[in-house]
Structures are given as structure tokens and as C-alpha cells.
Amino acid sequence: MASSSLSVVLLLCLAAAASAQISPTFYDASCPVALATIKSGVAAAVSSDPRMAASLLRLHFHDCFVQGCDASVLLAGNERNAFGNVGSLRGFDVIEKIKSDVERACKRVVSCADILAVAARDSVVAVGGPSWTVSLGRRDSDTASETLANRDLPPPSLGVADLNTRFAAKGLNLTDMVALSGAHTIGRAQCRNFRSRLYNEANIDPDFATARMATCPQPLGSGDGNLAPLDATTPDTFNNDYFVNLKLNKGLLHSDQVLYAVAGGATEEIIDGFASNPDAFSNAFAAAMVKMGNISPLIFPQGLIRRTCSKTT
Ligand code: HEM
Missing domain, CATH: 1.10.420.10 (Peroxidase, domain 2)
Structure with missing residues (x-):
């Protein structure tokens, strides 16, 4: 192979490796209001229902433990019917409201998986806990699995x-x-x-x-x-x-x-x-x-950006 085509291949590999990572500045250019919109949505929800901070934190955990942090838990049906989730998970409407506020500002740019990861952090901060930097650029799945949720989520009976x-x-x-x-x-x-x-x-x-x-x-x-x-x-x-x-x-x-x-x-x-x-x-x-927030993210070109978090369309 000629040395010039070799360097093109090398450059492409480097670019692929760089884009296969999530980063805290991911939406800085494409949706600069994303983080502030999520933060104010969480603040409003927690001030009217203090338990919501806990519920949003748990949603992110249950998302990440089942096929990675890909918002699969938010899709209607499927995972939401698993043992640890049905009749127990809360906060879907809060995430959906934040998503629609974010969509109004930036169409089809910010994933539901990222909104959940940031909302979990903002929830902890809202009730007096520590903060951390959330890397961004996760994409949403087009599948969810009740079977995997039942296999991977820990029940409270475990030792x-x-x-x-x-x-x-x-x-x-x-x-x-x-x-x-x-x-x-x-x-x-x-x-x-x-x-x-x-x-x-x-x-x-x-x-x-x-x-x-x-x-x-x-x-x-x-x-x-x-x-x-x-x-x-x-x-x-x-x-x-x-x-x-x-x-x-x-x-x-x-x-x-x-x-x-x-x-x-x-x-x-x-x-x-x-x-x-x-x-x-x-x-x-x-x-x-x-x-936990970095478990198996879907990175472009994998996955999609959902318009509504409960649906793949
Ligand atoms: C170590 C294994 C874990 C087990 C077995 C477990 C189990 C449970 C159970 C049974 C509940 C009560 C659900 C209900 O009665 O409706 C609960 C609530 C909760 N879990 Fe866990 N959990 C675990 C780890 C975690 C982790 C890693 C997080 C987040 C980082 C988390 C966050 C929460 C929160 C915040 C609640 C309260 C939710 C609310 O009030 O809506 N849990 N967990």
C-alpha cells in the first residue's frame, strides 16, 4: 500500500476511535441549552415531589444494567414489565416532559439515554448529594428486553x-x-x-x-x-x-x-x-x-435519537 493511502487509513481509524467515545462537551455546539433544560426540568419535578429525585436516579440504574445505558427502560412495554420494574419504576412522565422541552429547542439531537444520565446527576445534586461530570453522546436503542431485565437487575432477596x-x-x-x-x-x-x-x-x-x-x-x-x-x-x-x-x-x-x-x-x-x-x-x-453511566453506550452510527422516549419512532 502506498504511504499516502496508509496515512489516510490511519487517520480514518483515529477518527473512528475518537468518535467512539462519549464526551461532556458533546452538545455544546449542537444543543447548547440541553443541560440547562434538563436541570430546570429536574428541579421543577423534585420541588413538587421530593421522591422524584430517587425515582429518576433509579430509572438510570435500571436503564444501564439492561443492555447498557440506551434508554431501553423508557420504551413502552418490554423492560417496563420486568419483575423489578412493573408497578415500581416512576418518573417516565418527567423524562418525557424534559425530552419534549429539549426537542422544542433542538430537534432529534439529544438522546433519551443522555437525558436520563444527566437527570440522575441533577436529581442527586437537587437533594444535597455530590455532583460529577456526565459524558454525553449515548444514543437510544430501538429494542428493549424484559428477559434481559429479569436476568440482570438484582432482586432484593440476593446475598x-x-x-x-x-x-x-x-x-x-x-x-x-x-x-x-x-x-x-x-x-x-x-x-x-x-x-x-x-x-x-x-x-x-x-x-x-x-x-x-x-x-x-x-x-x-x-x-x-x-x-x-x-x-x-x-x-x-x-x-x-x-x-x-x-x-x-x-x-x-x-x-x-x-x-x-x-x-x-x-x-x-x-x-x-x-x-x-x-x-x-x-x-x-x-x-x-x-x-455505571458508561456501561455499553450506543455510539453513532449505532442506535438512534428518539423523538419521544417511550417510542422508537
Ligand atoms: C444492590 C442492588 C440493589 C437492589 C437489590 C435494589 C433494590 C431496590 C428495591 C427493591 C427498591 C424498592 C422498589 C419498590 O419497592 O418499588 C429500590 C428502590 C430504589 N433503588 Fe435500589 N436496588 C439496588 C441498587 C440500587 C442502585 C445501584 C441504585 C442507584 C444507583 C438504586 C437506587 C434506588 C432508589 C433511588 C430507590 C428508591 C426509588 C423511589 O423511591 O422511587 N438502587 N431498590
Whole structure:
């Protein structure tokens, strides 16, 4: 091959490698109002419903764990019917409203996957948590999979080893997993997801259990949808109280308390660090959110930019 055509090939390869990355400045020229529009949409939603911060954060997690951060969770049907999602995920209407505001400013430029990633960050900040830089340029899928959602999303019945397996499958290590579980410093869970912990587990603070039992009766089917805060002390503020609570056996979900069950264990050591040092938690959480947000993005020419987040058209 002549040396000039070799350098063209090399240049093309370099260009392909460069464009196969997401970057924080991706919309600076094509949609400069995108970030501000998402931020004000999140602020409005959280001020009228403080729990919405938690719900948007969880939507991004459930998006990224199933075929990558590609907004597959937002498509009608499919993933939204999976076990951990149906009757549980919230915030679809908030994302759809933000998307329509963004579309009005810039048609078919900003992906739903990016809106979700930025909304998750802005939600955490809105309730007092740390900030981080979100890389952009993810594109949206034209598919979603209930089967993959059921395979990859962790149910609250899992123990540490199985939780770790699910996170490791997404490139997240034990510290990432514990830090990300700290998202349960905000938000609510339904009785059906913590009933068996209240009535069957020994490592639970008795007063805490009694208080929760009042709105989560034992008979299956009664009060299944009743809500309780995942962080008993500061349910709408993003701080490290979740870890302090775990040390007091006041974790709400089985999958929360298993992280602090064995004295001297690996996750217990990480929790001790986060419970005694809020900045250590903030930094680890922000770093793990960046990693989670980078799981298998669809990069141009893969994927598409949806006009409406619930539809591929
Ligand atoms: C470690 C494995 C995890 C398990 C087993 C788990 C499980 C759950 C369950 C069962 C609920 C309550 C759902 C309901 O009752 O409707 C919940 C809520 C929540 N989860 Fe997780 N979760 C995990 C990790 C995460 C991660 C990594 C994040 C985000 C980074 C997260 C964010 C949230 C938030 C914010 C809520 C409250 C949502 C709301 O109030 O609308 N969770 N989780």
C-alpha cells in the first residue's frame, strides 16, 4: 500500500476511535441549552415531589444494567414489565416532559439515554448529594428486553455474592457496588419488598422492625404497596446515613443489610469507611455513577435519537 493511502487509513481509524467515545462537551455546539433544560426540568419535578429525585436516579440504574445505558427502560412495554420494574419504576412522565422541552429547542439531537444520565446527576445534586461530570453522546436503542431485565437487575432477596456477581457482570467492583447501594439514602420501597426481612430476619433492630410492621402487616397481600423510607433517618436528603443505619441493623431491604452482616467482612470494611467519612462516600458514589453511566453506550452510527422516549419512532 502506498504511504499516502496508509496515512489516510490511519487517520480514518483515529477518527473512528475518537468518535467512539462519549464526551461532556458533546452538545455544546449542537444543543447548547440541553443541560440547562434538563436541570430546570429536574428541579421543577423534585420541588413538587421530593421522591422524584430517587425515582429518576433509579430509572438510570435500571436503564444501564439492561443492555447498557440506551434508554431501553423508557420504551413502552418490554423492560417496563420486568419483575423489578412493573408497578415500581416512576418518573417516565418527567423524562418525557424534559425530552419534549429539549426537542422544542433542538430537534432529534439529544438522546433519551443522555437525558436520563444527566437527570440522575441533577436529581442527586437537587437533594444535597455530590455532583460529577456526565459524558454525553449515548444514543437510544430501538429494542428493549424484559428477559434481559429479569436476568440482570438484582432482586432484593440476593446475598452479597450474588449481588457482586450482577455488578461484576457490568464492570463494577465491590466498592462500586457498596457506594451505589448508598443511593438508598433516598427514596421509598414497597412492603412486598421488605416484608420477609421484618418477620424472618434476626439482624434487625427490634424498634425499627416494630415501627415498620405497623404499615407492613405479615399476611401476604395485605398492604403490599405500602411505602417506607429506605433511609429511616433522612429519607429525602442525600447523605451517608444509609451506612450509619446499616451498622445499627436498620437496613430496610435484605439486600441492604446483607452488606453489613459479617463482622470484618469486605463490604463491612467499606461501609465503616463510608459511615465515618461522608466525603469518602460522596467521592466513591460519584466515581461509581460515572462508571455505571458508561456501561455499553450506543455510539453513532449505532442506535438512534428518539423523538419521544417511550417510542422508537
Ligand atoms: C444492590 C442492588 C440493589 C437492589 C437489590 C435494589 C433494590 C431496590 C428495591 C427493591 C427498591 C424498592 C422498589 C419498590 O419497592 O418499588 C429500590 C428502590 C430504589 N433503588 Fe435500589 N436496588 C439496588 C441498587 C440500587 C442502585 C445501584 C441504585 C442507584 C444507583 C438504586 C437506587 C434506588 C432508589 C433511588 C430507590 C428508591 C426509588 C423511589 O423511591 O422511587 N438502587 N431498590
